[in-house]
Amino acid sequence: MHYQQAAIAVSARQAEPLSDALMEHGALSTAIEDAHAGTAQEQALFGEPGMPTEQVWQQSIIVALFDAEADIDTILAAAAADAHMAAPAYQLETVPEQDWVRLTQSQFDPIQISERLWITPSWHPMPQAPDIINLQLDPGLAFGTGSHPTTHLCLQWLDQHLHGGENLLDYGCGSGILTIAALKLGAGQASGVDIDPQAIRASRDNAAQNHVDARFYLPDDLPAGQFDVVVANILANPLRMLGDMLAARTRSGGQIVLSGILEEQLSELSDIYAQWFDLNPPLSDNGWVCISGRKK
Known part of the structure; x- marks a missing residue:
């Protein structure tokens, strides 16, 4: 047929x-x-x-x-x-x-982010090693399965720079992957924000699947306060408009991580965020860049 x-x-x-x-x-x-x-x-x-x-x-x-x-x-x-x-x-x-379920599953293999950090769909066996940190995440309606370079860049930054106990905000959380990863990498608390109620539901389900206590909010529901680390893996245009808000949510001396930026957009976005942050050399992957910096 x-x-x-x-x-x-x-x-x-x-x-x-x-x-x-x-x-x-x-x-x-x-x-x-x-x-x-x-x-x-x-x-x-x-x-x-x-x-x-x-x-x-x-x-x-x-x-x-x-x-x-x-x-x-x-x-x-x-x-x-x-x-x-x-x-x-x-x-x-x-x-x-075709067997659509099997075909879909065959398109998603485990993804290695670093020596210790992996993303594994639930139908694959988890990598086995003493120091492995595994994010179990299945493709779904919300954006973010770990396959895109922007997500890779943010996960690599978190893997290298979280030292334990940080309070993190993931703005534009999609599937919740960065929020969940932060907690598995040692963050003390992590909150995700998204404008899409479906993303909030998916993020909560993914957090439960990964046995982490993450909090997810629509923008207007996010409680007041500042964070040690603010991550925003979205797009250049909203990053242009959200600079004041993201800076205000970052404590003095805290760090910001921005991705979803094309190489040709790097200069403009760097100029905007240099108002509030001392920026590090950018990370890049296949035409995408990740900006990070510490609040002045």
Whole structure:
């Protein structure tokens, strides 16, 4: 048995209504993706406290899955009529039936961050050695499985610079991976913040899976106070806007770690954060950089 998969180019205004209508008319699943993914025009979706959150890409692709016998033209015409639009063009491909769970799991192997720090999905045996620190983390809805260079850079910094007992804030925690890693590496307390309630739920589940007592908050719920270490692995644009807040959350003499920054954005971000921090030489990995420094 096989399936049919249609890739349908739509605008931001059309994406969600047409996606919902396709499900009503027999699509097995739909997903909305960035039409420019993997190019210089790729658009990151984010929001910050007090700012509207972008919900969909301006130019989107709906990827819709249908069974082998489905009449795609008829379904698309009916769905487009429900969405009050003309039936758009689409590209069709055949998708063979597979063991999707096994296929997905095969794409995620254990990741070694340093000599002692590993990230291991739950279906893999944990590395065995006396000094191994293992983060058990499965791919999920929230960002952050440890495979991206920005996450690697932050984990490597934590592995090298946490000495034990620190109070850490992970702003933009995603899956909670950095918060959890900090506690396993000896931090005394660690709190994660994210604008996405799904990320908060996923982070709490991951913390429970790793048997650590981490705290996770939406931005407006984070209690007042300062931290020994503040980590923000997000994107350059929110880092530009959040400088005052992140600096205020870092105690005098405390440290900041910033990632999600492309090499060409390094100079501008360094100039912004040099107002509050004595910066160290940046770390880099595959075109991404990590800035760190100590508060003046």
